[in-house]
Amino acid sequence: MTPRNLVLGACPHDCPDTCALVTTVQDGVAVKLQGNPAHPHTAGVLCTKVSRYIERNDHAERLVQPLKRSGAKGSGRFEPVTWEAALDDIARRLKKIADDDPEKILPYSYAGTMGLVQAESMDRRFFHKLGASLLDRTICSTAGAEGLSFTLGGKVGMRVEFFAEAKLILIWGSNSIASNLHFWRHAMTARRAGARLVCIDPRRTETADKCDEHIALLPGTDGALALAMMHELVVNDGLDHDYIERHTLGWAALRERALQWPPGRAAAVCGVPEAQIVELARAYATTRPAAIRLNYGMQRVRGGGNAARAIASLPALVGAWRDRAGGLLLSSSGHFPVDRAVLQRPDLMGGRRPRTINMSTIGDALLDRSKPIEAVVVYNSNPVAIAPESGRVVAGFAREDLFTVVMEQFQTDTADFADYVLPATTQLEHWDIHVSYGHTDVLLNRPAVAPRGEARSNAQVFRELAARMGFDDPCFADDDLALCRAAFAPGVVDFEQLATQGFASLDLPEAPFAEGNFPTPSGRCEFFSERLAASGQDGLPDHVPNYEPAGASKEFPLAMISPPARNFLNSSFVNVRSLRSIEGEPLLEINPADAEARGIVDGAVVRVHNQRGEYICRAAVSRRARLGVVHGLGIWWRKLGIEGTNVNQLTSQRLTDIGRGPTFYDCWVEVGPCAERS
Numbered sequence: 166m167t168p169r170n171l172v173l174g175a176c177p178h179d180c181p182d183t184c185a186l187v188t189t190v191q192d193g194v195a196v197k198l199q200g201n202p203a204h205p206h207t208a209g210v211l212c213t214k215v216s217r218y219i220e221r222n223d224h225a226e227r228l229v230q231p232l233k234r235s236g237a238k239g240s241g242r243f244e245p246v247t248w249e250a251a252l253d254d255i256a257r258r259l260k261k262i263a264d265d266d267p268e269k270i271l272p273y274s275y276a277g278t279m280g281l282v283q284a285e286s287m288d289r290r291f292f293h294k295l296g297a298s299l300l301d302r303t304i305c306s307t308a309g310a311e312g313l314s315f316t317l318g319g320k321v322g323m324r325v326e327f328f329a330e331a332k333l334i335l336i337w338g339s340n341s342i343a344s345n346l347h348f349w350r351h352a353m354t355a356r357r358a359g360a361r362l363v364c365i366d367p368r369r370t371e372t373a374d375k376c377d378e379h380i381a382l383l384p385g386t387d388g389a390l391a392l393a394m395m396h397e398l399v400v401n402d403g404l405d406h407d408y409i410e411r412h413t414l415g416w417a418a419l420r421e422r423a424l425q426w427p428p429g430r431a432a433a434v435c436g437v438p439e440a441q442i443v444e445l446a447r448a449y450a451t452t453r454p455a456a457i458r459l460n461y462g463m464q465r466v467r468g469g470g471n472a473a474r475a476i477a478s479l480p481a482l483v484g485a486w487r488d489r490a491g492g493l494l495l496s497s498s499g500h501f502p503v504d505r506a507v508l509q510r511p512d513l514m515g516g517r518r519p520r521t522i523n524m525s526t527i528g529d530a531l532l533d534r535s536k537p538i539e540a541v542v543v544y545n546s547n548p549v550a551i552a553p554e555s556g557r558v559v560a561g562f563a564r565e566d567l568f569t570v571v572m573e574q575f576q577t578d579t580a581d582f583a584d585y586v587l588p589a590t591t592q593l594e595h596w597d598i599h600v601s602y603g604h605t606d607v608l609l610n611r612p613a614v615a616p617r618g619e620a621r622s623n624a625q626v627f628r629e630l631a632a633r634m635g636f637d638d639p640c641f642a643d644d645d646l647a648l649c650r651a652a653f654a655p656g657v658v659d660f661e662q663l664a665t666q667g668f669a670s671l672d673l674p675e676a677p678f679a680e681g682n683f684p685t686p687s688g689r690c691e692f693f694s695e696r697l698a699a700s701g702q703d704g705l706p707d708h709v710p711n712y713e714p715a716g717a718s719k720e721f722p723l724a725m726i727s728p729p730a731r732n733f734l735n736s737s738f739v740n741v742r743s744l745r746s747i748e749g750e751p752l753l754e755i756n757p758a759d760a761e762a763r764g765i766v767d768g769a770v771v772r773v774h775n776q777r778g779e780y781i782c783r784a785a786v787s788r789r790a791r792l793g794v795v796h797g798l799g800i801w802w803r804k805l806g807i808e809g810t811n812v813n814q815l816t817s818q819r820l821t822d823i824g825r826g827p828t829f830y831d832c833w834v835e836v837g838p839c840a841e842r843s
């Protein structure tokens with residue numbers, strides 16, 4: 166028998182579940198990867214994607230050595246170089262630009278790994294010291310998160326485990342079976358104990374199939390639905406007057422607004438039956454405990470911030486926060502007291518206040534000649550595939566005068582545009598420490614196997630670049646394990662416990678807002694936000710219609726949303742064959758009546774288009790799509806799609822009302838058969 170070793174880790178992916186992993190290592194090779202049965206949130210279960218993590222890790226196409234561009238920009242032609250040569254040249258080029266103006270350098274990163282070390286530590290120190298432009302990391306969640314923060318005071322809410330005790334659960338803008346599987350376990354427990362589950366989603370998802378009711382509203386109309394619910398709470402007196410009186414701010418004004426939203430008006434805006442809204446409000450007013458699992462799917466539209474505010478106001482109106490199984494959860498990440506000042510060292514900027522670039526408009530930013538970006542360092546992200554309006558993003562990355570470094574595990578669409586591609590380690594190969602946006606445990610990730618080929622961790626690369634730039638502050642010497650330890654102030658989490666069992670729970674109250682105590686400026690749930698009003702916004706939540714609503718344009722009458730594919734994680738895993746074969750090909754779900762009106766049959770190749778471009782994919786004629794709405798599922802790698810584009814060829818760079826976020830699901834299109842490809 167050769168020795169076997171079990172190594173504790175954490176799933177690195179951008180997923181609310183943050184599972185605890187156990188990797189079985191034999192002779193230095195990862196032979197099995199499982200969910201940690203000892204971790205209550207994971208309960209030994211992993212999703213299909215990460216069950217295949219070893220296949221991804223050991224993929225024949227892993228990047229294993231640094232590459233230097235040898236062909237035209239975007240051609241994908243490279244030659245291998247040594248780390249020494251690559252880092253020397255990158256440091257030299259960055260230094261030259263920085264000598265002129267460091268703000269011409271931009272980091273571009275998101276959540277390829279959510280680990281605090283490999284995603285937001287040494288990299289931040291490096292760019293802060295350099296004085297590079299700051300990146301506004303808005304691509305996913307800022308509309309909803311800021312909406313929530315203006316209302317509740319932070320990214321805080323119910324504990325996920327208590328959903329199991331709720332009697333009514335609204336699953337709002339979330340395909341939980343696909344994207345939040347470990348929450349879904351609790352919802353099923355509740356359902357077995359008699360809870361009613363309502364899914365609020367334009368798409369008839371696999372989650373909607375399993376709920377008691379599905380409210381298939383039009384994209385971007387959630388604010389109207391929430392206001393009509395308030396209307397019903399007022400006229401039928403379903404309110405908790407005592408809770409409102411003691412723990413909320415601005416009810417008199419919000420009440421007036423809600424009265425402008427009788428269910429008939431909302432029904433017309435949302436495109437759902439009036440009776441369904443009335444019944445939803447009645448159930449919400451009369452069922453205890455009532456819990457809302459809000460997710461980010463509802464905030465990728467113009468009014469996403471306001472909609473999140475309207476929905477986040479509901480629990481206070483009925484006093485749902487009084488129960489530990491009542492209230493709302495959008496994100497739990499605000500519960501973790503991460504010591505970001507120590508990890509990221511913004512003080513290294515000295516007196517400098519560099520400009521901030523919004524990652525959601527990277528296409529426009531790269532093409533803006535007023536103060537050009539001359540170098541981009543991309544890590545933990547694949548902007549050419551995931552950022553909106555890809556036509557502009559590609560044109561930006563194709564600039565011959567842009568110096569681009571991409572740190573990656575794979576040769577992604579973005580890596581094809583690099584001047585240097587640097588091979589990155591995976592979660593099985595590096596240290597990290599994780600918080601979660603779906604539960605309240607901290608997890609430690611130990612490396613299980615040696616880095617593949619010459620791969621290096623992100624933190625390692627930034628340490629080495631810092632040395633070459635002559636940054637001699639002692640913080641640039643911290644190794645990855647030291648960075649794990651620096652994530653929390655001493656005493657906040659028990660590091661010994663983390664090291665031995667892989668996870669540690671935060672000590673938190675069971676029903677955080679039972680007695681008010683919201684972390685807002687007033688300590689109350691703020692229906693009216695002074696801070697929003699002061700910034701020139703409406704201080705009350707409202708329904709803000711989409712930029713590109715369904716049916717508003719004759720030329721592009723359909724509304725397109727592009728929610729996650731179950732077997733991919735954003736654009737990660739698209740290159741894993743076993744998962745791609747489950748997803749098949751890039752698909753557009755379209756309602757049978759919409760398909761018939763356009764002469765489209767199931768399986769036909771179609772051309773989806775609008776004023777920004779076109780996307781060729783295959784039609785899935787399906788009742789999962791309601792009339793007037795189509796679904797472009799998943800963020801495919803462009804080069805693995807049918808004609809070298811993906812759904813973001815169509816999405817726009819316009820931003821949300823609050824939080825400067827992208828509006829991926831606020832996108833009108835027309836669809837037609839694609840004769841030449843059928």
Ligand SMILES: Nc1nc2c(c(=O)[nH]1)N[C@H]1C(S)=C(S)[C@@H](COP(=O)(O)OP(=O)(O)OC[C@H]3O[C@@H](n4cnc5c(=O)[nH]c(N)nc54)[C@H](O)[C@@H]3O)O[C@H]1N2
Nearest residue numbers: 338339340343344368384385460461462728729731734735
């Ligand atoms: N399998 C898988 N899991 C994932 C991801 C993935 O790509 N694949 N992505 C991860 C990421 S990055 C995130 S941010 C999280 C959360 O990611 P979310 O994007 O919230 O993920 P979902 O819950 O799958 O999808 C959102 C749901 O919102 C619906 N929706 C779209 N527009 C509207 C609207 O206007 N109103 C309402 N009510 N619903 C709308 C969509 O139809 C979809 O079913 O999930 C993570 N988990």
Ligand SMILES: Nc1nc2c(c(=O)[nH]1)N[C@H]1C(S)=C(S)[C@@H](COP(=O)(O)OP(=O)(O)OC[C@H]3O[C@@H](n4cnc5c(=O)[nH]c(N)nc54)[C@H](O)[C@@H]3O)O[C@H]1N2
Nearest residue numbers: 275276277278305544545546547551572589727735736737
């Ligand atoms: N149309 C449309 N577009 C969307 C969305 C949508 O629903 N519809 N969703 C949006 C959302 S919610 C999000 S969060 C974004 C996600 O956008 P991204 O955060 O860019 O996510 P991924 O596409 O998964 O790309 C992450 C990349 O990081 C790499 N990576 C992973 N770990 C490491 C590491 O340790 N080091 C390095 N150097 N690289 C690593 C992976 O190989 C992968 O290529 O996409 C957004 N785009």
Ligand code: SF4
Nearest residue numbers: 176180183184212215
């Ligand atoms: S992607 Fe989500 S569900 Fe899958 S293993 Fe990771 S944390 Fe768990």
Ligand SMILES: [Mo]
Nearest residue numbers: 179304305306
């Ligand atoms: Mo996301």
